[in-house]
Amino acid sequence: MHTKSFQILVQSPDLGISLESIRNYETLSDLKLSLFPQSHHSFYFTFNGKPLPDQTPISQFPPLSTLSLRSRLRGGGGDGGATGAESRDCYLNMYADKKPDKVDPNEQRLSKWHNCALSNEPLREPCVIDKLGNIFNKEALVEALLGKKLPKEFGHIKGLKDMINIQLSAIPGADDGPKFQCPIAGLEFNGKYRFSALRNCGHVLSAKALREVKSSACLVCHKEYTEVDKIVLNGSEEEVAVLRERMEEEKAKIREKKSKKVKNDDGMGLEGTRLSGTKHGVDVKAVERVSAKVEEHVKLANGNVALNGAAAAKRFKAADMAPANATKNVYASIFTSSKKSEFKETFTCRSLPLGRN
Known part of the structure; x- marks a missing residue:
């Protein structure tokens, strides 16, 4: 064909x-x-x-x-490099684990200076800091303490004594962006500049203002402070380590002071715990008189016990306690029946059968 x-x-x-x-x-x-x-x-x-x-x-x-x-396009089947050998599991495994979102370092920095370290809400008065320089909204921190919902990273905060009230200087008419500034240098509270809080008065000042103006008093209220009173806000790891060491030293001093007080109280005994009466309005002389009477009664009671033990056969009679000028029989009639009967007498009363008047 x-x-x-x-x-x-x-x-x-x-x-x-x-x-x-x-x-x-x-x-x-x-x-x-x-x-x-x-x-x-x-x-x-x-x-x-x-x-x-x-x-x-x-x-x-x-x-x-x-x-x-x-x-023909090289590289597989002309579809961009796929050879057809890949299985569906490859694509499923590729997207199974969600990749973490990238965090903008600028946003992270601003968040530490604009928001509460606990609730992440915008800072608003009243604000407080802890002894490590973290900034909080006081309301959010108190609520977490009452509800026992404080994270472990803030476990060093046990109560109000661990909070330091601060006074932030607001920027007039600031709607967006930084809302606070240094009241002396005018630097914005945005993390680009270092700030410190004075624990004795609570004013927050920039490090530049404290460095440029050499003074041992607050530049706002002129209250004296020492270097220990300066707490760096949102400091670096080294600065936080220094603040933590200082906090532990303060706690150790408080514990040592309490232990000494307890030892002194135990060693003083009753004689060392007498009240001066000047603070609590106690009449010391009256207390001493009452104490003397109590001791006298104790001695009498001990003496009566001894007498009762030595002469247990002798019974007590009301006539024995009659006053000096009183007739014993008349005095005894007040406490005993005038008629002899087989019923026994008791002290200050008569033993009467039912129906006897």
Whole structure:
């Protein structure tokens, strides 16, 4: 069977080949071998936009049909490098773990100076700091203490004594951005500048103002302070370590003072705990008189016990306690019956049977 001769037009936009007439080929593979003997696998034919297999007979195309010759893209299947060997699990594992969002360092810095360290809400009066320089809204910190919801990082705050009230200087008419500033230098409270709080008065001043103006008194209220009274706000790790060491030293001194007080109280005994009476309004002389009477009664009671033990057979009679000028029988009649009976007498009363008047 002789192959029919067909005229086929071939073009290749990738190779810059315009329309050429092709005849006497059985399949598209034979046609590619004739055009590219060494690299025929790098090309393929399309007809009306559809890819054609290499074994497609040329006889199935109508005469004067136009075939397009295109080059294959290297790297897999022409889809950007995918080879088809990847499984669906690869893509699922790729997006299974959510990548952490990148934190803007500027936003993180501003948050420490504009927001409460506990609630992350904007700072508003009244504000307090702890002994490590963290800034809080007082209301949020007190609520966390009452509800016992304070994080471990703020576990050193046990009560109001661990809070220091501060006074921030507001920027007039500030709506957005920093709301506070140094009342002396005018530097903004935004983390670009170092600030310190004076624990004795609570005023917050910039480090520049404290450095430029050499004074041992607050530049706002002129109250005297020492270097220990300066607390760096939102300090570096080294500065926080110094503040923490200072805080632990203060706690150790308080514990030592309490232990000494307890030892002194134990050693003084009753004699060392006498009241002076000047502070509490106690009449010391009256207390001493009462104490003397109590001691006397104790001695009498001890003496009566001894007498009762020595003469247990002797009974107590009311006449024995009669006053000096009183008749014993008349005095005894007040406490005892005037008639003799088999009923026993008791002290200050008579033992009467039921129905006896």
